[in-house]
Amino acid sequence: MTALARAFPDTTIILNHFSGPLGIGPYAGQRETIFAQWRRDLAELASCPNVVAKLGGLVMPINGFDFHYAAQPPTSDEILAATEPFYREALACFGADRCMFESNFPVDKASVSYPVLWNAFKKLVADGSKGERAALFHDTAVRCYRLGAS
Numbered sequence: 001m002t003a004l005a006r007a008f009p010d011t012t013i014i015l016n017h018f019s020g021p022l023g024i025g026p027y028a029g030q031r032e033t034i035f036a037q038w039r040r041d042l043a044e045l046a047s048c049p050n051v052v053a054k055l056g057g058l059v060m061p062i063n064g065f066d067f068h069y070a071a072q073p074p075t076s077d078e079i080l081a082a083t084e085p086f087y088r089e090a091l092a093c094f095g096a097d098r099c100m101f102e103s104n105f106p107v108d109k110a111s112v113s114y115p116v117l118w119n120a121f122k123k124l125v126a127d128g129s130k131g132e133r134a135a136l137f138h139d140t141a142v143r144c145y146r147l148g149a150s
Helices: 002-007 031-046 076-094 114-124 130-144
Strands: 013-015 051-055 099-101
Touching: 002 031, 031 051, 031 076, 051 076, 051 130, 076 099, 076 114, 099 130
Parallel strands: 013 051, 051 099
Antiparallel strands: none
């Protein structure tokens, strides 16, 4: 994707679902190794100013957090405990002005409820500035998707 972003620098490219860090099948039990490679690849991709990251879809069953196997649905704190390193790294690489929160419903429904997921997002950035929160929950999406423009 980095080569594509560099080849078309005037085109906005949306990175969806953290670029899909897998955690099942042959990738099960390798979260640290996968995270390390993902982190390097993400930093390289973030060097392309035309790439914007959609932050969500991380609790899909294919990512290997296994929330869909739990006897009780996870809380927002449990979601954060498992996924926060991915969110923090994406935010550090891209910045709030190049990130937007998103849900992946109905697919995420196998792992988490809609209100719990969005509550996790709110907790994640509770210490962020008003501008950062506005970018993540609204402004980046409006800008990138040209919403409200005539």
